[in-house]
Amino acid sequence: MIAPNHAADSAPAADEGREIRVRILRQDAPGQESYWERHAVPYEPNMNVISVLQRIAAGARSADGRPVAPVTWDCNCLEEVCGSCTMLINGRTRMACSALVDRLLEEQPEEIELRPMSKFPVVRDLVVDRRRLFRGLERVKAWVPVDDSYDHGPGPRISPEEQEDAYPLSTCMSCGCCLEACPQYTKIEPVRREGETGEAFAERRQGAFDRGFVGAHAVSQAMLFNAHPTGKMIADERLEALTSAGGIQMCGNAQNCVAVCPKAIPLTRSIARAGRAATVWAIKRLFDR
Amino acid sequence: MAQPRVVVVGGGLAGLSATMRLAELGVTVDLLSLVPVKRSHSVCAQGGINSVNALTRQQGDSEWKHFDDTVYGGDFLQHQPPVKEMADWGPRIIDLMDRLGVPFNRTPEGFRDQRRFGGTLYKRTAFAGATTGQQLLYALDEQVRRHEVAGRVTKWEFWDFLAPVLDDTGRCRGAICQDLVSMQFRSFPADAVILASGGCGLVYGRSTMSMVCTGSAISRAYQHGAAYGNGEFIQVHPTAIPGADKLRLMSESARGEGGRVWVPRTPQDPRDPRTIPEAERCYFLEERYPKYKNLVPRDIATREIFDICTTEGLSVEKDRPCVYLDLTHLPRQELDRKLHGILEIYEKFQGVDPRDVPMKIFPAVHYSMGGLWVDYQRSATGGMEEGSPRNHQTSIPGLYAVGECDYQYHGANRLGANSLLSCIFSGLFCASGVIAGSQSSKRTAAEESSRLFDAALRREQDRHEALLGRRGSGDNPYQIHQELGALMTRVATVVRRNEQLSAAYDEVCALEDRWRRCAVSDTGNWTNQNVVFTKSLGDMFPLAKIILIGALQRDECRGAHFKPAFAVPGLQATDEAARRREAEEWCDRFASNTARWLKSTVARPGADGHPQIAYEDVDTSLIPPRPRLYGLVGADLIEEVWRERQQASEARVGGTGVGSGRPLAATS
Ligand SMILES: Cc1cc2nc3c(=O)[nH]c(=O)nc-3n(C[C@H](O)[C@H](O)[C@H](O)COP(=O)(O)OP(=O)(O)OC[C@H]3O[C@@H](n4cnc5c(N)ncnc54)[C@H](O)[C@@H]3O)c2cc1C
Ligand code: SF4
Ligand code: SF4
Ligand code: FES
Numbered sequence: 001m002i003a004p005n006h007a008a009d010s011a012p013a014a015d016e017g018r019e020i021r022v023r024i025l026r027q028d029a030p031g032q033e034s035y036w037e038r039h040a041v042p043y044e045p046n047m048n049v050i051s052v053l054q055r056i057a058a059g060a061r062s063a064d065g066r067p068v069a070p071v072t073w074d075c076n077c078l079e080e081v082c083g084s085c086t087m088l089i090n091g092r093t094r095m096a097c098s099a100l101v102d103r104l105l106e107e108q109p110e111e112i113e114l115r116p117m118s119k120f121p122v123v124r125d126l127v128v129d130r131r132r133l134f135r136g137l138e139r140v141k142a143w144v145p146v147d148d149s150y151d152h153g154p155g156p157r158i159s160p161e162e163q164e165d166a167y168p169l170s171t172c173m174s175c176g177c178c179l180e181a182c183p184q185y186t187k188i189e190p191v192r193r194e195g196e197t198g199e200a201f202a203e204r205r206q207g208a209f210d211r212g213f214v215g216a217h218a219v220s221q222a223m224l225f226n227a228h229p230t231g232k233m234i235a236d237e238r239l240e241a242l243t244s245a246g247g248i249q250m251c252g253n254a255q256n257c258v259a260v261c262p263k264a265i266p267l268t269r270s271i272a273r274a275g276r277a278a279t280v281w282a283i284k285r286l287f288d289r
Numbered sequence: 290m291a292q293p294r295v296v297v298v299g300g301g302l303a304g305l306s307a308t309m310r311l312a313e314l315g316v317t318v319d320l321l322s323l324v325p326v327k328r329s330h331s332v333c334a335q336g337g338i339n340s341v342n343a344l345t346r347q348q349g350d351s352e353w354k355h356f357d358d359t360v361y362g363g364d365f366l367q368h369q370p371p372v373k374e375m376a377d378w379g380p381r382i383i384d385l386m387d388r389l390g391v392p393f394n395r396t397p398e399g400f401r402d403q404r405r406f407g408g409t410l411y412k413r414t415a416f417a418g419a420t421t422g423q424q425l426l427y428a429l430d431e432q433v434r435r436h437e438v439a440g441r442v443t444k445w446e447f448w449d450f451l452a453p454v455l456d457d458t459g460r461c462r463g464a465i466c467q468d469l470v471s472m473q474f475r476s477f478p479a480d481a482v483i484l485a486s487g488g489c490g491l492v493y494g495r496s497t498m499s500m501v502c503t504g505s506a507i508s509r510a511y512q513h514g515a516a517y518g519n520g521e522f523i524q525v526h527p528t529a530i531p532g533a534d535k536l537r538l539m540s541e542s543a544r545g546e547g548g549r550v551w552v553p554r555t556p557q558d559p560r561d562p563r564t565i566p567e568a569e570r571c572y573f574l575e576e577r578y579p580k581y582k583n584l585v586p587r588d589i590a591t592r593e594i595f596d597i598c599t600t601e602g603l604s605v606e607k608d609r610p611c612v613y614l615d616l617t618h619l620p621r622q623e624l625d626r627k628l629h630g631i632l633e634i635y636e637k638f639q640g641v642d643p644r645d646v647p648m649k650i651f652p653a654v655h656y657s658m659g660g661l662w663v664d665y666q667r668s669a670t671g672g673m674e675e676g677s678p679r680n681h682q683t684s685i686p687g688l689y690a691v692g693e694c695d696y697q698y699h700g701a702n703r704l705g706a707n708s709l710l711s712c713i714f715s716g717l718f719c720a721s722g723v724i725a726g727s728q729s730s731k732r733t734a735a736e737e738s739s740r741l742f743d744a745a746l747r748r749e750q751d752r753h754e755a756l757l758g759r760r761g762s763g764d765n766p767y768q769i770h771q772e773l774g775a776l777m778t779r780v781a782t783v784v785r786r787n788e789q790l791s792a793a794y795d796e797v798c799a800l801e802d803r804w805r806r807c808a809v810s811d812t813g814n815w816t817n818q819n820v821v822f823t824k825s826l827g828d829m830f831p832l833a834k835i836i837l838i839g840a841l842q843r844d845e846c847r848g849a850h851f852k853p854a855f856a857v858p859g860l861q862a863t864d865e866a867a868r869r870r871e872a873e874e875w876c877d878r879f880a881s882n883t884a885r886w887l888k889s890t891v892a893r894p895g896a897d898g899h900p901q902i903a904y905e906d907v908d909t910s911l912i913p914p915r916p917r918l919y920g921l922v923g924a925d926l927i928e929e930v931w932r933e934r935q936q937a938s939e940a941r942v943g944g945t946g947v948g949s950g951r952p953l954a955a956t957s
Pocket of ligand 2: 183257
């Protein structure tokens with residue numbers, strides 16, 4: 001988050017004096033104790049959680065009037081397309097920018113509860129370190145292996161059906177909601193050891209990430225690229241990744257992921273496809289020996 | 290010489306395409322961004338990306354016409370060779386993005402589908418649902434990730450570019466940046482630094498832009514001496530959804546797919562819009578611009594919407610200006626296939642389904658045509674010479690700018706779906722010149738004395754610590770930002786008046802003074818967003834001043850810059866001979882205004898803290914400027930008179946088009 005923003009130009013008189021109460025689980029830095037803090041901001045119509053946080057940052061006081069350091073959080077697009085602002089809102093993983101206060105108060109009238117995602121290391125307050133999520137994309141080689149960026153004419157012909165199949169998968173904004181909800185995706189938080197160099201630590205951390213479950217988002221991306229006419233030229237490498245440690249076999253098919261994906265990406269379909277492809281691939285490899 | 294090391298600031302479309310091409314050419318790239326590059330503002334782009342294509346070509350379209358539409362749309366305020374080069378590259382860029390896996394919408398036969406956008410009569414715009422920017426960005430992000438795994442690119446995400454490092458000859462030798470997590474400073478020696486830091490919408494408080502679009506990086510480059518071009522040209526998009534935290538865009542593609550803009554003929558008609566009969570609706574864009582209809586360029590649509598609400602009092606609501614943008618006559622399935630992403634935004638944030646109910650929209654600040662001044666080398670064929678180190682170089686040697694943060698392609702008004710093209714194009718195109726430029730320098734950055742970097746780093750550290758140590762006046766940076774945004778939105782958007790602009794300039798200086806005295810509420814040194822914001826707020830003032838002074842001094846109307854005091858009225862007479870006379874006069878005035886004002890504004894930081902303004906001639910050697918009327922009802926005579934004059938002058942010179950031998954665009 002960079003710039004808090006501003007009050008609506010006109011707040012109707014009817015809601016005058018009404019306050020929204022917010023309870024935030026804060027943490028000053030990695031490795032420190034977390035603590036709850038209460039805030040209150042004046043109600044305005046059409047608020048989302050980001051605008052509530054903006055008021056809190058601007059005020060920098062807790063509900064009992066104590067000066068406190070402004071709460072820290074991530075956001076950018078404010079229209080649910082960049083994937084920055086994931087947090088636990090009233091206990092449910094979702095995007096803060098599209099979480100409308102009126103709806104939240106219907107869910108839970110007394111107060112809104114904000115917590116950082118639990119599957120990623122907290123950096124500060126509501127900001128978490130989602131490096132592992134992006135590492136997942138590297139593990140499954142989520143790209144089209146083109147020769148270069150020069151002109152070689154158009155890409156392959158693609159039918160509308162194939163496009164309509166691929167497009168939803170391609171809208172994955174790496175928010176991590178699916179990972180937060182997944183029972184198989186457990187937190188990995190290595191701590192830098194005394195005397196360990198930055199590079200050595202980064203390498204050790206990567207190793208730890210790579211033994212953990214790769215995650216539904218990455219499985220789905222692997223299927224996206226394995227269906228693309230050029231992308232599939234390295235389909236085997238992706239299947240190799242999906243069948244090694246931390247691969248598709250870890251998925252318990254609980255389907256929590258698909259229920260929370262803000263983009264309604266058909267993750268269970270991708271997981272099923274990946275499961276089948278992995279089985280076929282394993283058998284094929286057995287025969288190829 | 291060893292391959293150079295390049296720093297790229299920004300991982301939107303421009304920064305990623307530059308990084309991809311550089312890495313491919315063997316350059317080691319440090320890629321910095323305030324947010325993970327995959328979350329850059331480019332993901333917000335909805336509608337699509339322009340280029341000539343097989344279909345439009347057979348309907349008479351050409352690269353030349355795309356070029357012509359772009360300069361006509363930009364009211365001729367852009368140097369033509371780079372624009373021509375961009376239009377020429379268009380088809381190749383779309384093909385490339387297609388190969389990278391962008392899921393462009395398809396025709397039944399499996400070709401890329403296209404839609405029509407504003408300011409053209411051709412269906413030139415390729416699109417991937419209504420999240421084209423996201424899809425393009427992801428494709429580039431994937432390629433850069435590939436290079437990262439291969440060790441050619443190092444990403445520095447959550448890093449803030451603070452300053453370029455200049456040596457004693459004034460050449461850029463690297464950058465000083467800050468880690469936004471640990472708040473540590475670090476110098477990045479480099480043979481070239483490319484800024485690809487996007488727009489500066491936050492100077493206006495609320496806009497359609499993302500929260501990191503503060504313009505901090507370009508402001509910092511400017512404060513170190515880089516010239517800034519055409520700052521006063523800010524695009525206000527005609528159709529956005531007003532919101533308390535952000536003005537969310539409703540893409541032009543809604544109109545491209547058949548959306549119609551209207552207001553009830555009865556002011557604030559209380560009826561359900563769906564029950565208002567056709568005859569009682571005013572489709573004002575279609576009535577006034579029968580040729581382009583709802584797809585006139587943005588500056589025109591914005592002014593018409595603004596006028597109908599303010600001057601004519603026909604706003605849909607009484608307390609809040611807005612007009613209807615209506616899609617309800619279009620088939621649901623088609624809407625879902627082509628516009629799902631943007632309809633979902635309206636539905637999610639407004640709680641109303643725009644497939645059933647007309648949307649309520651109003652203009653909002655959207656794009657900066659202006660930006661860092663950059664150079665180019667003209668090629669023999671009138672385009673831009675590939676591989677020249679001058680291309681996209683700012684006035685600081687070794688410092689480059691690409692994407693929305695340069696001033697190059699869009700003149701006084703940008704056409705829809707042309708920005709994604711200019712971003713990818715400028716990123717790809719600049720790479721070979723950047724390499725050539727850094728190889729021409731005598732020393733490599735690695736050989737540069739570490740004293741240079743230490744001193745630059747210390748300056749930034751001191752500035753940071755001074756900010757933390759301020760014992761404030763109690764003024765709050767967020768409050769100051771809110772006031773700045775409200776002020777800029779009031780005086781420097783759709784309608785501009787000199788009294789207001791000059792008063793606003795003083796107010797901005799006063800706000801800057803208050804900023805100098807305000808304190809941060811977080812003085813810690815771990816993920817301190819408060820101090821980062823306060824710093825970038827301070828960097829908004831130079832940009833606000835550039836915008837205001839540029840607008841104040843430009844006494845004319847051009848593209849997005851509209852001053853009623855200098856508007857030339859249309860033809861009033863009804864008698865034919867008198868009309869003809871008026872049209873002749875109109876053209877005389879147009880010609881003299883062109884001679885006086887067809888110049889780019891170039892701002893440099895003055896010693897007294899105020900921008901120093903100079904004007905630069907525009908290279909219009911390929912397409913001569915002409916009145917920009919878009920077939921406005923009642924203005925055909927002006928266009929006719931102008932055409933006759935052009936033909937007469939060509940007959941005198943004895944050529945066809947000026948210099949190019951291409952057909953004269955005015956007749957297209
Ligand atoms: C809502 C919306 C819809 C749009 N739709 C279209 C469309 O349909 N078609 C079209 O052609 N155009 C469209 N545009 C315009 C287009 O999206 C932008 O002009 C374009 O994406 C800008 O890309 P960029 O690469 O220049 O910068 P951005 O994508 O804005 O990226 C800027 C990068 O710079 C980084 N950065 C900024 N400051 C710093 C700093 N101080 N330190 C380090 N890093 C920094 C950021 O982190 C980011 O990575 C739209 C714009 C908006 C707002
Ligand atoms: S289906 Fe698999 S990936 Fe999805 S939540 Fe369950 S275990 Fe996780
Ligand atoms: S699959 Fe859905 S929930 Fe998971 S990261 Fe992508 S968008 Fe987010
Ligand atoms: S801020 Fe981008 S998804 Fe919420």
